[in-house]
Amino acid sequence: MGCRILRHAESANSSSTMLGWDTEDSSFVIELVFQYGNTSKKGSQFNYSLIFYKTNEEGEDMEAKLKELFPNAKPDEEEGIYSIINDDIKVIFADMKAEAKSTLFSIVLAVSDIPETIAFYEKFGV
Numbered sequence: 001m002g003c004r005i006l007r008h009a010e011s012a013n014s015s016s017t018m019l020g021w022d023t024e025d026s027s028f029v030i031e032l033v034f035q036y037g038n039t040s041k042k043g044s045q046f047n048y049s050l051i052f053y054k055t056n057e058e059g060e061d062m063e064a065k066l067k068e069l070f071p072n073a074k075p076d077e078e079e080g081i082y083s084i085i086n087d088d089i090k091v092i093f094a095d096m097k098a099e100a101k102s103t104l105f106s107i108v109l110a111v112s113d114i115p116e117t118i119a120f121y122e123k124f125g126v
Helices: 062-069 114-122
Strands: 004-010 015-018 029-035 047-053 081-084 089-097 104-110
Touching: 062 089, 104 114
Parallel strands: 047 089
Antiparallel strands: 004 015, 015 029, 047 104, 081 089
């Protein structure tokens, strides 16, 4: 989808990878974390949707790129929506062209405990 690995770190308990379109200081980044031995029940964590621009700044079709990178992506009933990685992530394409390197338009979080989530983000002033 146009992003690249910015850095990766391993510890005894987890693995963490930062992905982004430019440097961490100048663009949106995504941190993927895998905790070894974590037995959380599916659905007990955040569920989220990534909303991408349909085309990048060079005019490349990002929906076609998703299908290339994730050949097992499952199309939704609605056009331009796909499920990837064990149906844990929804990818949605906005019918717009990106104006910068980042093709990510927005992230939508779905949580099971709204008061707990609000309290968590309020700690950071969000």
